[in-house]
Amino acid sequence: MPKMKSHRGACKRFKKTASGRVKREKMYGSHNLEKKNRKRTRRIHQSTLVDKTQEKQIKRMILA
Structure with missing residues (x-):
């Protein structure tokens, strides 16, 4: 059986x-910050x- 691959986007x-x-980062923090x-x-x-x-x-996706 092949190795399990982690979800690269989730990692x-x-x-x-x-x-x-x-742990995760919050959204809406990359651009248009002058309006906020x-x-x-x-x-x-x-x-x-x-x-x-x-x-x-998520733990299953990042294989943690």
Whole structure:
């Protein structure tokens, strides 16, 4: 049986934390930042954890 391949797009977007949760970046942070207020752009650039309902699927994609 061949090796399992990880989902390359998911590997670029998600990281596994030391405690085993999955970390992700927030959306809307790449362009048109001059329209968004400073408080919003600060919050956009903070990373957050993936919801527990999707964590199992993402771990399977990144083979974590």
